[in-house]
Amino acid sequence: MTLSEFLASLDALAAEAPARIEAAADLDAWTEVRNALVGRQSGRLTDLLANLIQLPKEDRREGGIRANTVKVAIEEALEARRLALAAAAATGGPALDPTMPARERWRGAVHPVSLVIDEVVEIFRELGFTIALGPEAEHAWYNFGALNFPPDHPAMDLHDTLYVGDEQVLRTHTSPVQVRTLQQYPPPVRVLAPGNVYRSDPFDPSHAPMFSQIEGLVVDEGVSFADLKATLSHFARRFFGPTTKTRFRPSYFPFTEPSAEMDVQCGVCRGAGCGVCKQSGWVEILGSGMVHPAVLEAAGLDSEKYTGWAFGMGPARTAISRHGIPDIRILYDSDVRFLDQFAR
Numbered sequence: 001m002t003l004s005e006f007l008a009s010l011d012a013l014a015a016e017a018p019a020r021i022e023a024a025a026d027l028d029a030w031t032e033v034r035n036a037l038v039g040r041q042s043g044r045l046t047d048l049l050a051n052l053i054q055l056p057k058e059d060r061r062e063g064g065i066r067a068n069t070v071k072v073a074i075e076e077a078l079e080a081r082r083l084a085l086a087a088a089a090a091t092g093g094p095a096l097d098p099t100m101p102a103r104e105r106w107r108g109a110v111h112p113v114s115l116v117i118d119e120v121v122e123i124f125r126e127l128g129f130t131i132a133l134g135p136e137a138e139h140a141w142y143n144f145g146a147l148n149f150p151p152d153h154p155a156m157d158l159h160d161t162l163y164v165g166d167e168q169v170l171r172t173h174t175s176p177v178q179v180r181t182l183q184q185y186p187p188p189v190r191v192l193a194p195g196n197v198y199r200s201d202p203f204d205p206s207h208a209p210m211f212s213q214i215e216g217l218v219v220d221e222g223v224s225f226a227d228l229k230a231t232l233s234h235f236a237r238r239f240f241g242p243t244t245k246t247r248f249r250p251s252y253f254p255f256t257e258p259s260a261e262m263d264v265q266c267g268v269c270r271g272a273g274c275g276v277c278k279q280s281g282w283v284e285i286l287g288s289g290m291v292h293p294a295v296l297e298a299a300g301l302d303s304e305k306y307t308g309w310a311f312g313m314g315p316a317r318t319a320i321s322r323h324g325i326p327d328i329r330i331l332y333d334s335d336v337r338f339l340d341q342f343a344r
Helices: 003-022 027-038 044-050 057-092 112-126 176-184 225-240 293-298 315-323 328-332 336-342
Strands: 137-139 168-170 189-198 210-220 246-253 256-265 282-291 307-313
Touching: 003 027, 003 044, 003 057, 027 044, 027 057, 044 057, 112 189, 112 210, 112 225, 112 315, 176 189, 176 210, 176 293, 210 225, 210 315, 225 246, 225 256, 225 282, 225 307, 246 282, 256 307, 282 293, 282 315, 315 328
Parallel strands: none
Antiparallel strands: 137 168, 189 210, 210 307, 246 256, 256 282, 282 307
């Protein structure tokens, strides 16, 4: 490229630029014009400056001075147009109303399952229970063997339990904390063990592969089933209301004998029967029973000297029942509109 060709291109750009800048009707259009004229990636002036190196050495100084003059003129015209467009947008927009209330900021809320856990813990803390925790990746012996599960129990199959190693599982319940606590502390023991558990379940409206559970354990000399019924009935009246009725139904768990499931009278229909309680008038809230002697022996205790009782409950199902939540998956969505209902 010769100097005359370079200067002619600059003159053509300088003549064209003012009309294009003035034609920008708003700030978005102004941005497009600026990028087309002096943009760093594909601006007309940027492309011309790239050709400056092709000029003979004796002509580069004159070409550079002329290019800089054109650049300053274009940038001044662009800035003047930007200020004019900004002023027009400010005067044409809605007026500021200082009396309007500010937008409410969401400050966070405790999850409904956490609310249930906190309330359950507080009730049992008043009865002398302390908190005990255990690993979520658990040895199979603690999860099954120490809890009197027979070697061929279906719960140990892959379709029920998530294995992370030959003898390592993601715990299917918080009951392993029972054995670990009894191995570490001598009776009397009175603990509550909240935590997450894992099952190989589908994620549907009533099941989740990971959920919270609360385990309770009492071991001492002379502990009886009457203590179990009295304590859990007291808990139900504190949690659901002083007039709440309870009942215990025979059941089976490998780690308790005898075993029982505890129901509370449906708080929606008061026992008349409805969709929440499946027309039975009762809602199951937990499983319980006297600690099996084999579990005490596995923990190194004398089952002739000590007895105990235990229970397990799912706070998620309790939260669903209490708040009328139709789908358990809602609890996992982290939707602030849902959680905002539980802001204190």
